[in-house]
Amino acid sequence: xxxxxxxxxxxxxxxxxxxxxxxxxxxxxxxxxxxxxxxxxxxxxxxxxxxxxxxxxxxxxxxxxxxxxxxxxxxxxxxxxxxxxxxxxxxxxxxxxxxxxxxxxxxxxxxxxxxxxxxxxxxxxxxxxxxxxxxxxxxxxxxxxxxxxxxxxxxxxxxxxxxxxxxxxxxxxxxxxxxxxxxxxxxxxxxxxxxxxxxxxxxxxxxxxxxxxxxxxxxxxxxxxxxxxxxxxxxxxxxxxxxxxxxxxxxxxxxxxxxxxxxxxxxxxxxxxxxxxxxxxxxxxxxxxxxxxxxxxxxxxxxxxxxxxxx
Amino acid sequence: xxxxxxxxxxxxxxxxxxxxxxxxxxxxxxxxxxxxxxxxxxxxxxxxxxxxxxxxxxxxxxxxxxxxxxxxxxxxxxxxxxxxxxxxxxxxxxxxxxxxxxxxxxxxxxxxxxxxxxxxxxxxxxxxxxxxxxxxxxxxxxxxxxxxxxxxxxxxxxxxxxxxxxxxxxxxxxxxxxxxxxxxxxxxxxxxxxxxxxxxxxxxxxxxxxxxxxxxxxxxxxxxxxxxxxxxxxxxxxxxxxxxxxxxxxxxxxxxxxxxxxxxxxxxxxxxxxxxxxxxxxxxxxxxxxxxxxxxxxxxxxxxxxxxxxx
Amino acid sequence: xxxxxxxxxxxxxxxxxxxxxxxxxxxxxxxxxxxxxxxxxxxxxxxxxxxxxxxxxxxxxxxxxxxxxxxxxxxxxxxxxxxxxxxxxxxxxxxxxxxxxxxxxxxxxxxxxxxxxxxxxxxxxxxxxxxxxxxxxxxxxxxxxxxxxxxxxxxxxxxxxxxxxxxxxxxxxxxxxxxxxxxxxxxxxxxxxxxxxxxxxxxxxxxxxxxxxxxxxxxxxxxxxxxxxxxxxxxxxxxxxxxxxxxxxxxxxxxxxxxxxxxxxxxxxxxxxxxxxxxxxxxxxxxxxxxxxxxxxxxxxxxxxxxxxxx
Numbered sequence: 063x064x065x066x067x068x069x070x071x072x073x074x075x076x077x078x079x080x081x082x083x084x085x086x087x088x089x090x091x092x093x094x095x096x097x098x099x100x101x102x103x104x105x106x107x108x109x110x111x112x113x114x115x116x117x118x119x120x121x122x123x124x125x126x127x128x129x130x131x132x133x134x135x136x137x138x139x140x141x142x143x144x145x146x147x148x149x150x151x152x153x154x155x156x157x158x159x160x161x162x163x164x165x166x167x168x169x170x171x172x173x174x175x176x177x178x179x180x181x182x183x184x185x186x187x188x189x190x191x192x193x194x195x196x197x198x199x200x201x202x203x204x205x206x207x208x209x210x211x212x213x214x215x216x217x218x219x220x221x222x223x224x225x226x227x228x229x230x231x232x233x234x235x236x237x238x239x240x241x242x243x244x245x246x247x248x249x250x251x252x253x254x255x256x257x258x259x260x261x262x263x264x265x266x267x268x269x270x271x272x273x274x275x276x277x278x279x280x281x282x283x284x285x286x287x288x289x290x291x292x293x294x295x296x297x298x299x300x301x302x303x304x305x306x307x308x309x310x311x312x313x314x315x316x317x318x319x320x321x322x323x324x325x326x327x328x329x330x331x332x333x334x335x336x337x338x339x340x341x342x343x344x345x346x347x348x349x350x351x352x353x354x355x356x357x358x359x360x361x362x363x364x365x366x367x368x369x370x371x372x373x
Numbered sequence: 374x375x376x377x378x379x380x381x382x383x384x385x386x387x388x389x390x391x392x393x394x395x396x397x398x399x400x401x402x403x404x405x406x407x408x409x410x411x412x413x414x415x416x417x418x419x420x421x422x423x424x425x426x427x428x429x430x431x432x433x434x435x436x437x438x439x440x441x442x443x444x445x446x447x448x449x450x451x452x453x454x455x456x457x458x459x460x461x462x463x464x465x466x467x468x469x470x471x472x473x474x475x476x477x478x479x480x481x482x483x484x485x486x487x488x489x490x491x492x493x494x495x496x497x498x499x500x501x502x503x504x505x506x507x508x509x510x511x512x513x514x515x516x517x518x519x520x521x522x523x524x525x526x527x528x529x530x531x532x533x534x535x536x537x538x539x540x541x542x543x544x545x546x547x548x549x550x551x552x553x554x555x556x557x558x559x560x561x562x563x564x565x566x567x568x569x570x571x572x573x574x575x576x577x578x579x580x581x582x583x584x585x586x587x588x589x590x591x592x593x594x595x596x597x598x599x600x601x602x603x604x605x606x607x608x609x610x611x612x613x614x615x616x617x618x619x620x621x622x623x624x625x626x627x628x629x630x631x632x633x634x635x636x637x638x639x640x641x642x643x644x645x646x647x648x649x650x651x652x653x654x655x656x657x658x659x660x661x662x663x664x665x666x667x668x669x670x671x672x673x674x675x676x677x678x679x680x681x682x683x684x
Numbered sequence: 685x686x687x688x689x690x691x692x693x694x695x696x697x698x699x700x701x702x703x704x705x706x707x708x709x710x711x712x713x714x715x716x717x718x719x720x721x722x723x724x725x726x727x728x729x730x731x732x733x734x735x736x737x738x739x740x741x742x743x744x745x746x747x748x749x750x751x752x753x754x755x756x757x758x759x760x761x762x763x764x765x766x767x768x769x770x771x772x773x774x775x776x777x778x779x780x781x782x783x784x785x786x787x788x789x790x791x792x793x794x795x796x797x798x799x800x801x802x803x804x805x806x807x808x809x810x811x812x813x814x815x816x817x818x819x820x821x822x823x824x825x826x827x828x829x830x831x832x833x834x835x836x837x838x839x840x841x842x843x844x845x846x847x848x849x850x851x852x853x854x855x856x857x858x859x860x861x862x863x864x865x866x867x868x869x870x871x872x873x874x875x876x877x878x879x880x881x882x883x884x885x886x887x888x889x890x891x892x893x894x895x896x897x898x899x900x901x902x903x904x905x906x907x908x909x910x911x912x913x914x915x916x917x918x919x920x921x922x923x924x925x926x927x928x929x930x931x932x933x934x935x936x937x938x939x940x941x942x943x944x945x946x947x948x949x950x951x952x953x954x955x956x957x958x959x960x961x962x963x964x965x966x967x968x969x970x971x972x973x974x975x976x977x978x979x980x981x982x983x984x985x986x987x988x989x990x991x992x993x994x995x
Contacts, residue, residue, distance in 0.1 A: 098729035107409035109441045111434075120781060123733075123759050127785035130731045130757035135441035137434050151642035154649070159431065159641065162664040163438035330781065331773035338776070353784040418720035420752045422745075446752035448745050462953035465960070470742065470952065473975040474749035 067365035071181035072189045075199040075235050080242040087207050089361040089373035090354070098131070104364040104371055105132025111164030112138030113156060114191070115171040120330060121191050121201075124352070125168050128360035132367075137163060157183050166366055169193070187366050195231055196261065200362065201329060202235035204355035209286055211354060212325045212347050216240075220283045222248040224310050225290035225335060227257040232329045233290060234261055241268040248284065250274045252306045255296065277310055281319050287312065288327045289335050313337035317345055327351055378676035382492035383500045386510040386546050391553040398518050400672040400684035401665070409442070415675040415682055416443025422475025423449030424467060425502070426482040431641060432502050432512075435663070436479050439671035443678075448474060468494050477677055480504070498677050506542055507572065511673065512640060513546035515666035520597055522665060523636045523658050527551075531594045533559040535621050536601035536646060538568040543640045544601060545572055552579040559595065561585045563617045566607065588621055592630050598623065599638045600646050624648035628656055638662055689987035693803035694811045697821040697857050702864040709829050711995035712976070712983040720753070726986040726993055727754025733786030734760030735778060736813070737793040742952060743813050743823075746974070747790050750982035756989075759785060779805050788988055791815070809988050817853055818883065822984065823951055824857035826977035831908055833976060834947045834969050838862075842905045844870040846932050847912035847957060849879040854951045855912060856883055863890040870906065872896045874928045877918065899932055903941050909934065910949045911957050935959035939967055949973055 066082045093101060110129040114122055122140055129136050138160065153176065160167055161184040169180050174194030181188045192198045209216050221240065227233050227249055237257070240247060247269050249257055262271060274280050281287075289312055297303035312326055317340060328336055328348040340346050364371045377393045404412060421440040425433055433451055440447050449471070464487065471478055472495035480491050485505030492499040503509045520527050532551065538544050538560055548568075551558060558580050560568055567584060576582065585591050592598075600623055608614035623637055628651060639647055639659040651657050675682045688704045715723060732751040736744055744762055751758050760782065775798065782789055783806040791802050796816030803810045814820045831838050843862065849855050849871055859879070862869060869891050871879055884893060896902050903909075911934055919925035934948055939962060950958055950970040962968050986993045 102729040107413040107442070107444065109438055111438075119761055123761075123782070123785050126757075126759040127731055127733075130759065131729070133729065135437075137437040137441065139430055139434075150644050152649075155642060158660050159663055160434070162660065163434050163667055331777060333772050338774075349780050349784065352781055356785055418724045418753070418755065420749055422749075446748075448748040448752065450741055450745075461955050463960075466953060469971050470974055471745070473971065474745050474978055 065365055065369060065371070067362060068369045069187050070366065071177070071187050072199050072362065072366070073177045073181055074190070074197050075202040075239045078199075083203065083206060083239070083242060086203060086358065086362055086365065087210060089365055089371075090207055090358045092373045093361045093364065094357050101131055101360070102133035104360075105129055105134030105367060108132075108134040108165040108367050109163070110134060110136040110138075110166050110168060110363070111160040112136060112140065112168040112191075113160055113170070114138070114140040115153075115169075115176075116192065118170055118192065120352075121170065122168075124356050125189075125191065125359055125363075127356050128363055131356075131360050132364055134165075134363075138168070153180070154183055160184075161186050166363060189362070189366075192231060195229070196234035198231050198235045200359055201232045201355075202239035203362070204351065204358045205232070205236050205288070205327065205329070206239050207358050208327060208347060208351040208354045209325070212350070213285060216243040216245060218244060219285040220246045220248065221286045221288065222250055222277070222280060222284040223288045223290070224250045224277060224312075226255045226292045226296060227251040227290070228255045229293070229296065230290045230329075233257065233288075236288065237261070237265055237269070241265045245269065246283075247271045248274055248280045250277045250280065250310070252302070254302075255292065255306075277316075278319065281316065282321065284320065284324055286325045286327060287320070289332070290329065291331075291333060291335055307334070311335055311337060312340065314339055317343065320345075376676055376680060376682070378673060379680045380498050381677065382488070382498050383510050383673065383677070384488045384492055385501070385508050386513040386550045389510075394514070394517060394550070394553060397514060397669065397673055397676065398521060400676055400682075401518055401669045403684045404672045404675065405668050412442055412671070413444035415671075416440055416445030416678060419443075419445040419476040419678050420474070421445060421447040421449075421477050421479060421674070422471040423447065423451065423479040423502075424471055424481070425449070425451040426480075426487075427503065429481055429503065431663075432481065433479075435667050436500075436502065436670055436674075438667050439674055442667075442671050443675055445674075449479070464491070465494055471495075472497050477674060500673070500677075503542060506540070507545040509542050509546045511670055512543045512666075513550035514673070515662065515669045516543070516547050516599070516638065516640070517550050518669050519638060519658060519662040519665045520636070523661070524596060527554040527556060529555060530596040531557045531559065532597045532599065533561055533588075533591060533595040534599045534601070535561045535588060535623075537566045537603045537607060538562040538601070539566045540604070540607065541601045544568065544599075547599065548572070548576055548580070552576045556580065557594075558582045559585060559591045561588045561591065561621070563613070565613075566603070566617075588627075589630065592627070593632065595631065595635055597636045597638060598631070600643070601640065602642075602644060602646055618645070622646055622648060623651065625650055628654065631656075687987055687991060687993070689984060690991045691809050692988065693799070693809050694821050694984065694988070695799045695803055696812070696819050697824040697861045700821075705825070705828060705861070705864060708825060708980065708984055708987065709832060711987055711993075712829055712980045714995045715983045715986065716979050723753055723982070724755035726982075727751055727756030727989060730754075730756040730787040730989050731785070732756060732758040732760075732788050732790060732985070733782040734758065734762065734790040734813075735782055735792070736760070736762040737775075737791075737798075738814065740792055740814065742974075743792065744790075746978050747811075747813065747981055747985075749978050750985055753978075753982050754986055756985075760790075775802070776805055782806075783808050788985060811984070811988075814853060817851070818856035818860075820853045820857045822981055823854045823977075824861035825984070826973065826980045827854070827858050827910070827949065827951070828861050829980050830949060830969060830973040830976045831947070834972070835907060838865040838867060840866060841907040842868045842870065843908045843910065844872055844899070844902060844906040845910045845912070846872045846899060846934075848877045848914045848918060849873040849912070850877045851915070851918065852912045855879065855910075858910065859883070859887055859891070863887045867891065868905075869893045870896060870902045872899045872902065872932070874924070876924075877914070877928075899938075900941065903938070904943065906942065906946055908947045908949060909942070911954070912951065913953075913955060913957055929956070933957055933959060934962065936961055939965065942967075
């Protein structure tokens with residue numbers, strides 16, 4: 063199979079087939095097995111240009127670390143106030159310039175469609191590092207890769223997604239990614255933070271999806287619990303927030319009621335939705351997940367920048 | 374001819390002879406023809422240190438991308454608030470330190486004379502990336518290089534410079550650079566934003582310069598139109614601003630009245646002084662100009678850092 | 685002697701024996717004698733991750749320049765407002781993530797014990813780049829190395845430390861470092877800014893320490909004067925501040941009353957506690973000190989990252 067990522071924009075997880083996903087997963091396996099000196103040849107002399115219109119230290123550093131491990135460089139803007147953006151420059155012009163200065167662009171932008179738009183303008187390939195309310199394709203890729211590595215497979219699993227399912231863009235990207243597999247998905251959230259109906263509609267023919275407000279009712283079935291942050295600002299009533307917050311916190315008591323080998327995932331940063339008391343358990347996958355993320359991004363960049371990178 | 378840029382400060386475009394300009398233009402041609410792996414040897418193990426006392430994302434990224442393409446590193450300060458500068462450190466001390474940490478310094482500073490001052494303090498060569506009201510020598514070099522590449526020559530051309538000619542430092546640097554060539558220069562601006570008389574005086578023996586307030590009157594003669602941003606803040610009367618703004622906007626109607634092969638240039642970022650409707654035309658040179666800029670800066674850095682860089 | 689720094693945390697200068705200090709000093713000598721191409725192999729493919737919870741442009745750039753000179757990369761957070769830290773993430777989680785993204789961590793944090801804590805969490809070695817009120821071990825190492833290079837020895841010297849001895853963390857680290865040598869230490873400060881008694885207690889069995897309020901009374905004896913910044917904010921009474929400031933300023937008059945070969949040191953940035961009029965004298969060691977600092981940090985990083993780096 064020829065490299066499906068060479069010189070290609072990564073805008074939405076929906077743009078990729080199951081074979082594409084497996085291609086980048088296999089490349090990630092190979093890059094993890096490589097010696098640093100070999101990896102360091104894959105991005106040599108290449109520059110990643112990033113534009114973060116929303117802050118995201120973690121995602122930015124993950125891409126920087128990935129590019130550094132390939133021997134490449136990175137430049138960009140992560141702070142809007144000091145940039146030409148403040149002088150009123152359009153997104154289109156900013157994209158065109160970073161395109162001239164780099165070999166691959168990483169863009170985070172609050173608007174839906176921003177990455178598709180950027181991809182059409184730029185001659186070099188673009189990676190959507192989060193746009194609008196739904197898309198964060200590399201997060202979905204690393205989430206799927208994490209499940210694969212931790213469970214040995216994705217098909218046949220019961221996957222619970224817990225927390226703020228309405229506003230978290232990682233949730234939607236993950237769901238669209240999971241739609242390539244045969245999994246049972248359990249969505250657990252307060253009524254007011256349920257997944258948007260139009261998004262459920264899109265995936266319900268492909269995935270078995272059930273919605274819950276009570277985590278305990280489904281907990282014993284789950285192979286994976288994917289936890290997301292619930293933001294206080296979302297609740298008009300602080301009392302309701304406190305109740306919800308207590309209900310969905312993952313701690314030792316949760317683990318006792320769960321499958322022994324349940325994997326707890328989180329896109330990070332976490333606040334208190336996962337108790338630090340379980341950090342030392344084998345169930346706590348969230349830090350390994352971040353590590354897989356760096357490796358998967360390195361593999362993806364290597365595939366985008368090189369036609370036949372021996373991955 | 375020995376490399377006239379090796380270990381030399383780039384403070385003012387006035388410091389360079391026509392032969393010097395041609396030397397760096399020829400080096401830029403060569404660096405553009407090089408393979409990435411060859412280029413990547415020219416700055417290997419070398420560090421560019423930058424100090425931006427005024428924000429300039431574009432110029433900073435252009436230098437970073439240039440240095441990265443030579444295989445070098447870059448460090449520096451672009452945000453004053455988090456730096457020792459806020460603790461009250463003098464410019465002289467800050468220059469001395471960055472000098473110890475790097476091999477070449479890129480400085481932007483609001484004061485005239487700052488770069489000359491810095492060049493005298495530092496043991497490594499310095500590049501003025503914009504100082505005071507007049508100097509931005511690498512912008513002038515890349516502007517001249519752009520004209521040369523787009524028109525095949527500089528001598529004999531009619532060059533219009535439009536917009537805020539009073540406050541734009543790129544205008545002055547470009548005029549001083551053009552003074553090395555036989556060109557007709559047309560300065561088009563509102564009365565209140567004309568080029569400062571003392572600067573005209575300096576170049577009028579070398580250049581044929583004419584001033585206009587009406588673009589249309591000279592438009593058909595121009596080979597190149599160099600557009601600059603007009604800032605609303607400059608006008609006490611908003612109505613006058615709106616009038617001026619309308620008059621000098623470059624759009625399809627402008628192109629119809631102009632020479633068919635007219636080249637539209639702009640130091641960027643642009644607001645609405647150039648309509649995006651002409652972006653797709655061959656006359657729109659401003660993005661290629663930014664690209665030439667990165668390449669010229671790479672060539673210049675290579676010449677400054679290496680005595681005989683095979684360029 | 686095997687490399688005592690390989691994969692080891694650098695938390696406190698107190699953790700190191702005199703033999704350890706001499707090991708890194710000797711490695712610094714060797715790294716300074718190396719060709720850039722040789723140095724550039726020592727950090728190739730390795731990434732330094734930094735976390736600055738307090739601003740420090742100078743220390744950050746010194747580490748970046750050091751890492752760049754080894755051929756390595758650097759990523760990190762120096763501006764809290766744009767980071768996940770603002771979303772309320774714990775120090776522990778932030779450390780764990782940067783640990784996954786890099787090979788060595790550089791941490792500056794206002795709390796005592798932060799680096800020890802971070803070192804226990806991270807799998808990669810950590811460098812304390814300033815924590816709490818007392819620890820800044822690499823500053824102490826570079827201060828000691830500077831004394832050694834400038835005076836040819838440390839034992840037997842009379843060393844004066846002048847200024848704000850109460851709040852300056854470099855003072856404490858230097859004192860703990862000097863405790864490995866046979867030196868006379870003279871502490872010169874206003875009453876209100878004397879070294880904290882509990883810290884004196886800890887070192888008084890190892891060092892001969894005398895306290896003074898008057899610099900002139902001890903000036904002729906000193907081989908080294910280590911000057912620190914006195915911050916106006918420390919004084920409730922502005923008049924007292926003005927008096928103190930005048931008393932401790934090092935200028936040409938000071939040098940006349942001092943030993944001819946006295947070395948003036950300063951961790952920088954300086955304000956007016958050292959007059960720029962002495963910058964050109966052989967006694968002004970503070971800029972060379974910054975340069976030694978970069979080299980010592982490069983040596984230290986090379987030793988931490990490589991078991992047998994031929995240093």
